[in-house]
Amino acid sequence: MESAAISKVAWTPTALFRWAGYLLGFALGGFFDGILLHQILQWHHLFSGIETAPWLDLRMQVMADGLFHLLMYGIALAGLWCLWRTRWEYAQPGAGRRLWADALIGFGVWHVIDAVLSHWLLGLHRIRMDSASPLLWDLVWFAVFGLGFIALGWWLSRRGGTSGTGRAGAAALFGAVAIAMPWSMLPAPGQSAVLVLFRPGVSAPQAIAALERIDADLLWSDASGQLWAVRPAAGQRASLLYRHGALWVGGSLLPAGCLGWLQVRT
Structure with a gap:
């Protein structure tokens, strides 16, 4: 009887478990940005907006991208450490939904911070450096991959039940790639470099x-x-x-x- 009563007590995730999702989602956001925009689409590098030495050297730009990815690896490892420390919580009802929700929020937070800090305050780069309307690209990316994913994570965290919610979170992240990847095959105006x-x-x-x-x-x-x-x-x-x-x-x-x-x- 006592064990049955305990099982009915609602599970409240610890702060460390929440941070596991936030950090993993944040790192995935950084990897999504770096791999898609820096390497596949080649729309910008980390310091494309800086037009002084030594950043005019393409090798320095590529090195900066590599260091950026190294930082994302560090953040991802921190998230995995948090998840390992709270691994017992993952067996609780709704834990998978909560982890995915927090990861989606972390994914969106990365794009919000990147837009505000890197694009608008520091001017390190824009989403598409060769665009005649760079602000439009910034705002679309900010709305879809920033605010949109934060809202999706918040909705998922408020949704009751566990059936299918983990798959919904995974589908959202995979959907981001599915939406963005076809752009990599669009022809550029004129001849490609x-x-x-x-x-x-x-x-x-x-x-x-x-x-x-x-x-x-x-x-x-x-x-x-x-x-x-x-x-x-x-x-x-x-x-x-x-x-x-x-x-x-x-x-x-x-x-x-x-x-x-x-x-x-x-």
Whole structure:
């Protein structure tokens, strides 16, 4: 009788269990931003809005993105530690719903903080650097992935019962990727820019000769002469550069994105 009465007592999650969801969702928001916008869509880097040395060097931008992801790993590990410390709570009725709800809130909070701090106060970058209306993109991202996910998490946390609510939270996060990923295949206005990394031993004159084979316009190059941002001529395939010393050619099916704001260097 006593055990039956105890089982009817409503479970109240501890603060540590709540933080597990918040931190994991926050980290997932950062990874979503960095992987989708920095690497796949290539709309910006972390410090794309800073136009002074050393951030004009693309290698510094990529390094900053890597450090950003390292920070997200740290936050995710902190969330996993909180979840491990409160693992007994996950067996409670409604714990899965609560964890997903808090993760959705954390996901949305990341995008709110990123918009307010990185986009508008510090000017580190905008959602789409090459857009004629960067504020519009900022506001859409802020509303959908920021306020929208916070509202969804709040709704899920208030919903009674446990059936299907964990799946609803998972579907929301997967849905964010499903909505955003098709943008990565949209053609950019005009010819797409690509990054070309030549293997060690290929001199700058040899690299230039290879680029001339596809009539590429030079957008940017690093001091070593091995990393180039170029725009191939119409009808030319950047993949041909693999025959002429290229170690890696990236972005040929992606929007020009972050390359659009690079200035021609001579």
